[in-house]
Amino acid sequence: MSDRPRDSAMSLELAEGTGPILVMCPAGDALEIYKVDRCFEVLSPDSVDPKQTDPNAPWIVRHVSGFGAGNDIVARTVLQANAFLKEATFKDTVDREKVMEAARGCRNSILECRRIAEEINAEIDRIVRKYRFLNLRGNVITSFPVYEGLHEAAGRFLLSAKQALQHAAGIINAFFGQVFTGPHYHKIRDWLNKTFSGTGFAKFIEVNEPRIK
Amino acid sequence: MRNCFEHPGEKTLEIRDFYWEAETRKTHLPTWNITGDPPGAIAKDVVAIVEFILDFVEGLIVLCAGMQTEHFPYILTRNEPPKTEMPIRYALRIDPSILSGKA
Numbered sequence: 001m002s003d004r005p006r007d008s009a010m011s012l013e014l015a016e017g018t019g020p021i022l023v024m025c026p027a028g029d030a031l032e033i034y035k036v037d038r039c040f041e042v043l044s045p046d047s048v049d050p051k052q053t054d055p056n057a058p059w060i061v062r063h064v065s066g067f068g069a070g071n072d073i074v075a076r077t078v079l080q081a082n083a084f085l086k087e088a089t090f091k092d093t094v095d096r097e098k099v100m101e102a103a104r105g106c107r108n109s110i111l112e113c114r115r116i117a118e119e120i121n122a123e124i125d126r127i128v129r130k131y132r133f134l135n136l137r138g139n140v141i142t143s144f145p146v147y148e149g150l151h152e153a154a155g156r157f158l159l160s161a162k163q164a165l166q167h168a169a170g171i172i173n174a175f176f177g178q179v180f181t182g183p184h185y186h187k188i189r190d191w192l193n194k195t196f197s198g199t200g201f202a203k204f205i206e207v208n209e210p211r212i213k
Numbered sequence: 214m215r216n217c218f219e220h221p222g223e224k225t226l227e228i229r230d231f232y233w234e235a236e237t238r239k240t241h242l243p244t245w246n247i248t249g250d251p252p253g254a255i256a257k258d259v260v261a262i263v264e265f266i267l268d269f270v271e272g273l274i275v276l277c278a279g280m281q282t283e284h285f286p287y288i289l290t291r292n293e294p295p296k297t298e299m300p301i302r303y304a305l306r307i308d309p310s311i312l313s314g315k316a
Contacts, residue, residue, distance in 0.1 A: 017296070022298060022299050023299065024292070030311055034299075036298045036299070046281075054246050069298060069299040070297060070298050070300070072267070072298065072300055073267055075295070075301050075302075076267055076270070076271040076300070076302060077267075077270055077271065077298050078273070078300070079301050080271060080275075080303065081273050081274050081278075081301060083301050083304065084274065084275075084278040084303075085278075086304055087304060087305045087306070088278070088282045088285075088287050088305040089282060089283055089284040089285065090281050090282055090283065091281050091282075091283045093281070094281050101214060103270075103274065106270045110263060110266055110270065112269055113259075113262070113263045113266065116259070116264045117259035117260050117262075117263050117304070120255060120259055121256050121260070124242060124243065124255075124256045127231070128242070131231075131240070134240065141233070143242065144231065144233065145231040146230060146231065147231060147243055149242055150228060150230055150255075154218075154228055154245065154255060154272050155218065155225075157262075158214065158215045158218050158226075159215075159302070160221075161215060161262060161266060162215050162219075162271065164266050165266065165269075166236075167270075168266075168269065168270045168273050171273050171274060171277055172273065172277060174264070175277035175278070175280075175281050176277070176281070188289050199280070201276040201277070201278060201280055204272055204273075204276055208269055208272075209245045212269070213214070213215070213216050213263065
C-alpha cells in the first residue's frame with residue numbers, strides 16, 4: 001500500500017456558494033461538483049500530475065462557474081444527461097464519456113449565447129435610454145443612436161450558437177456511434193430517415209432542421 | 214441565418230443598426246434578416262434563439278437516451294414541477310407495469 005501523500009484519502013469543504021452539494025458529474029479527468037449557484041471542478045493528483053513525478057501532488061479544487069445546478073441551461077443539458085446515464089442501462093455502443101463531453105460543450109456554448117444575448121439587450125437598452133429624446137433642430141436630427149460593435153456582437157452570438165449545435169451533433173454521435181461533424185443536420189436528418197424512419201427522433205430532426213441552418 | 218452570415222452568397226445576413234423610418238417618423242431598434250425575408254428585432258431574436266437551442270439540445274438528449282436504453286423497458290416521465298434548485302425536467306424509469314406483473 002502506498003504511503004505517498006498524493007494517494008491518501010482527502011476531504012474538502014466548499015465554502016463558496018449556497019446550500020449543500022446537489023450533484024457530482026464526471027467531467028473527463030475531473031469531477032464537477034454542483035451547488036445550486038456554483039460549479040466546482042475537482043482535479044485529482046493523477047489528473048494534476050499524470051506522470052506521477054510528484055509524490056505530494058495536490059488535489060485541486062477550482063470554482064469554474066457562477067452558474068450552478070439551479071441554472072436552467074446547466075440543468076437541462078449536463079445534469080439532464082448525467083441523470084439519464086445514472087437512471088438507466090444503455091447499450092454498449094453508448095459512449096458515456098462522450099455524451100457528457102458533448103453535453104458540457106452544449107452547456108458552455110448556450111451559456112455564452114445567453115451572456116451575449118443579455119449583453120446585446122443591455123446595450124440596446126442603454127442606447128435607447130441615452131437617446132430617449134432625439135435632438136431635432138429644424139429638420140435635422142443632430143445625434144442619432146448608433147450601436148457600435150453590433151455586427152461583431154451578432155457574429156459572436158451566431159458563432160456560439162453554431163458551436164452549441166456542433167456539440168449537440170456530438171450527443172448523437174456519442175449515443176449512436178456516429179461521426180457527424182459540424183452542424184450538418186441535413187445529413188443527420190437523412191441518416192435518421194433511413195435508419196429510424198417514422199420515429200419521434202426522426203420527426204424531431206425533420207421538423208427542426210430547417211430552423212438551424 | 215448562421216450560414217448566410219458565415220457564407221454570404223446570393224442571400225446574406227443583413228444587419229441594420231438603429232434606423233429612422235420615414236413613414237412612421239420613428240426610430241427602429243437594430244434588426245437583422247436574410248435577404249428577402251422580413252426583418253426581425255435582434256434584441257428579441259437572440260433571446261428566442263437561446264431558448265430554441267436549449268429546447269433543441271434537451272430534446273436531443275431525451276430522444277437519444279430514450280432510444281438507446283436496454284435490458285428493461287423504460288418510460289420517460291416529466292418532473293412536474295421541476296425542482297427550483299435543479300430544474301431537470303425528465304426522468305427515465307423502469308416501466309412500472311412490468312414491476313407489478315401486468316406486462
